[in-house]
Amino acid sequence: MAPTSDASAELLSLRKSIDNIDAALIHLLAERFKCTQTVGRLKAAHQLPAADPERERRQIDRLRGIAEESELDPAFAEKWFNFVVAEVIHHHERIAGESEGTR
Ligand SMILES: O=C(O)C(=O)C[C@]1(C(=O)O)C=C[C@@H](O)C=C1
16 A cells, blocks of 8 residues: 655655664764774774773663663663674784784
8 A cells, every 4th residue: 555645754854863873883883983083093002902891791781771761672682782883893803813824
């Protein structure tokens, strides 16, 4: 069934907001990865381990609390964080490997 023109207008308006939110998330992720690239170089320079499980545990607790307050599924917040951190750890390991080659 074709949507009514009211429904089409509402869908269009909601999609405009979704577009803005998706763009903001990409900008935020880009800034986060710039930051973690610097952390990766710092860790490599001082031969620190790529992963810090204790920091991850504390951050997961914190983010799950924030998610609950914001009515976001805490399990989803944790899954998102673990997904991003896994990528960060790959980056850290690559940076460490590159700096090993120059020592
Ligand atoms: O805080 C650090 O030590 C980082 O390397 C950053 C970060 C993160 O992306 O939040 C990534 C890997 C660590 O296991 C913990 C946290």
